[in-house]
Amino acid sequence: MSLLEITRVTKKFSGLIAVNEVSMNVESGQIVGVIGPNGAGKTTLFNCIAGAFPPTSGSIVFDGKEIAGKKPYEICRLGVTRTFQVVKPFASKTVLYNTMVGAFAHTKHLHEAERKALEVLEFLELGHKKDVVSKSLTLPERKKLELARALATEPKLLLLDEVMAGLRPTEVTDMLPIIRKINETGVTIVIVEHIMQAIMSLSEKIYVVNFGKKIAEGDPHDVVADVDVIKAYLGDEYVTTQH
Amino acid sequence: MKQLLNQNPKILLISALLLGALFILPLVVTSPALMQIFILIILYAYFTSTWNFVGGFAGVLPLGHSAFIGIGAYTSTVLFQTFGISPWLGMIVGGLLAAMMGVVIGLPTLKLRGAYFALATIAVGEGVRVLVENVKQVGPLMINGPSGISIKLTENSFSAFQFDSKLPYYYIILAMLLIVLLLTYFMMNSKIGYYLAAGGEEPEAAEALGIKVSRYRLIAMAISCFLAGLGGTFYAQLMLYIYPKSILGLDLSFEIAFIALIGGRGTILGPVLGALLLRPVSELTRIYFGSMLPGLHLVIFGLILIVVMRYYPKGLVEPVKILLNKLFINRLGKQGGPDGTDSAEKAD
Numbered sequence: 090m091s092l093l094e095i096t097r098v099t100k101k102f103s104g105l106i107a108v109n110e111v112s113m114n115v116e117s118g119q120i121v122g123v124i125g126p127n128g129a130g131k132t133t134l135f136n137c138i139a140g141a142f143p144p145t146s147g148s149i150v151f152d153g154k155e156i157a158g159k160k161p162y163e164i165c166r167l168g169v170t171r172t173f174q175v176v177k178p179f180a181s182k183t184v185l186y187n188t189m190v191g192a193f194a195h196t197k198h199l200h201e202a203e204r205k206a207l208e209v210l211e212f213l214e215l216g217h218k219k220d221v222v223s224k225s226l227t228l229p230e231r232k233k234l235e236l237a238r239a240l241a242t243e244p245k246l247l248l249l250d251e252v253m254a255g256l257r258p259t260e261v262t263d264m265l266p267i268i269r270k271i272n273e274t275g276v277t278i279v280i281v282e283h284i285m286q287a288i289m290s291l292s293e294k295i296y297v298v299n300f301g302k303k304i305a306e307g308d309p310h311d312v313v314a315d316v317d318v319i320k321a322y323l324g325d326e327y328v329t330t331q332h
Numbered sequence: 333m334k335q336l337l338n339q340n341p342k343i344l345l346i347s348a349l350l351l352g353a354l355f356i357l358p359l360v361v362t363s364p365a366l367m368q369i370f371i372l373i374i375l376y377a378y379f380t381s382t383w384n385f386v387g388g389f390a391g392v393l394p395l396g397h398s399a400f401i402g403i404g405a406y407t408s409t410v411l412f413q414t415f416g417i418s419p420w421l422g423m424i425v426g427g428l429l430a431a432m433m434g435v436v437i438g439l440p441t442l443k444l445r446g447a448y449f450a451l452a453t454i455a456v457g458e459g460v461r462v463l464v465e466n467v468k469q470v471g472p473l474m475i476n477g478p479s480g481i482s483i484k485l486t487e488n489s490f491s492a493f494q495f496d497s498k499l500p501y502y503y504i505i506l507a508m509l510l511i512v513l514l515l516t517y518f519m520m521n522s523k524i525g526y527y528l529a530a531g532g533e534e535p536e537a538a539e540a541l542g543i544k545v546s547r548y549r550l551i552a553m554a555i556s557c558f559l560a561g562l563g564g565t566f567y568a569q570l571m572l573y574i575y576p577k578s579i580l581g582l583d584l585s586f587e588i589a590f591i592a593l594i595g596g597r598g599t600i601l602g603p604v605l606g607a608l609l610l611r612p613v614s615e616l617t618r619i620y621f622g623s624m625l626p627g628l629h630l631v632i633f634g635l636i637l638i639v640v641m642r643y644y645p646k647g648l649v650e651p652v653k654i655l656l657n658k659l660f661i662n663r664l665g666k667q668g669g670p671d672g673t674d675s676a677e678k679a680d
Contacts, residue, residue, distance in 0.1 A: 162542050173536070179530050181533065190541055199522065239541070
């Protein structure tokens with residue numbers, strides 16, 4: 090059975106159709122990529138799944154439950170946690186404090202939350218920074234902190250919104266094994282990303298979105314050879330010269 | 333409790349000394365006028381600490397807290413005047429009423445952000461004042477509009493919350509302040525505290541981590557208003573005369589916010605420090621300029637606030653902590669060993 094099943098989801102903003110009847114299917118344990126040019130509606134689709142706003146129509150079923158229209162905190166408690174494209178750390182608090190906020194999702198006790206948070210920070214190799222105030226972290230560290238906070242809630246499905254955007258190529262190379270490592274612990278991942286190299290090497294399956302519509306889906310290598318995808322990314326003239 | 337005792341022993345030692353000093357202060361200060369000033373300092377520290385639950389931790393700026401203090405004061409006073417119910421009982425009833433009012437007001441307003449919440453609370457605070465000023469009587473309950481209520485005098489009596497000397501008032505408010513500070517400490521180190529802080533800094537991120545931000549803000553609001561209501565009863569019993577301008581006005585709400593911002597909102601000791609610094613200013617301006625320039629203290633607070641916000645946006649508690657560290661802790665450290673273990677041994 091699929092873990093996340095999105096059927097004909099549409100999101101309109103007063104006339105503008107940001108997401109247009111997109112359907113997606115994510116199996117448990119997979120890493121699934123969503124790509125598309127700027128403004129294609131990827132993040133809007135994400136926001137619909139995570140509950141930031143309800144879809145105009147369509148259904149989103151997670152783990153057998155309809156989650157379309159539920160609030161973000163309800164969706165998180167069901168096991169779907171997201172990260173933000175523009176990182177939002179609790180800036181005046183330490184890395185450990187930030188991560189403990191996530192860890193409190195499953196416990197009331199301070200020491201237990203702390204234990205869980207430290208475990209996650211060790212796992213992400215951020216343990217040595219635990220007492221650093223999060224606003225003085227570097228960008229890659231902040232991105233990792235987003236991951237740590239999200240992981241501390243023990244999600245079944247992790248939604249990563251451009252975790253690699255703004256990173257240098259070497260930093261991207263460092264981030265890839267971390268995401269794989271998270272997936273290996275049994276967390277299903279849906280990742281929205283611009284960086285093709287990253288998404289190609291991570292994803293088992295890719296969905297391509299353009300102008301709010303799904304234009305291709307499937308194995309990464311098939312998808313990049315797809316005529317519509319090349320048109321969307323590079324323009325019409327590249328279609329013929331490719332062959 | 334364990335975490336509380338796990339603090340640096342030097343800090344514990346200093347806190348214990350300070351506490352001891354506060355308890356024996358009335359033995360040294362015998363003038364009732366001076367005692368009154370100390371009582372008011374502690375009372376304002378108390379008011380501001382209750383404000384802190386919402387204004388300090390939930391990331392919003394309430395500017396109408398006098399409404400809840402006033403509800404507490406009026407409830408216990410009216411119950412005592414009409415039915416002879418002990419103000420101690422009235423205090424609890426007033427606190428509960430204030431908490432209910434806080435929740436009712438908080439439900440729609442706590443979803444507002446920044447300035448909107450502040451404006452909404454000003455409106456509510458002023459609304460309650462105008463309402464009370466225009467009501468003479470509700471059934472058998474005398475409110476007396478703008479002229480206020482003088483509390484029936486009894487002799488020295490614990491159950492009527494009236495004492496001949498200032499001493500009992502001093503210890504009662506000191507105990508109330510300590511309880512609120514302890515509550516603040518425990519809240520900060522609990523799931524509620526973490527969730528409030530998270531929701532205050534980045535509500536969107538907090539919601540994505542499973543936190544229903546508005547619910548936790550509402551909890552903080554209820555606690556804050558309940559405790560503020562208790563303080564209101566204390567104020568009424570201390571003054572034995574309440575009128576809307578004294579306890580329901582914007583003056584009081586603003587003074588509390590000033591104390592919090594200048595002392596350090598969202599810290600345990602900020603409200604205490606703020607009250608310690610600002611209360612004497614308002615007392616002195618009231619004594620010397622009260623008839624000529626009423627409200628001068630708020631002007632002075634405003635100026636202080638501008639300077640403090642410019643140089644210490646988190647309030648004066650930070651620089652004072654650093655100063656105290658330099659002055660005392662290091663010196664104690666030199667005498668008692670670098671990590672303070674020696675001083676602990678000496679205590680054995």
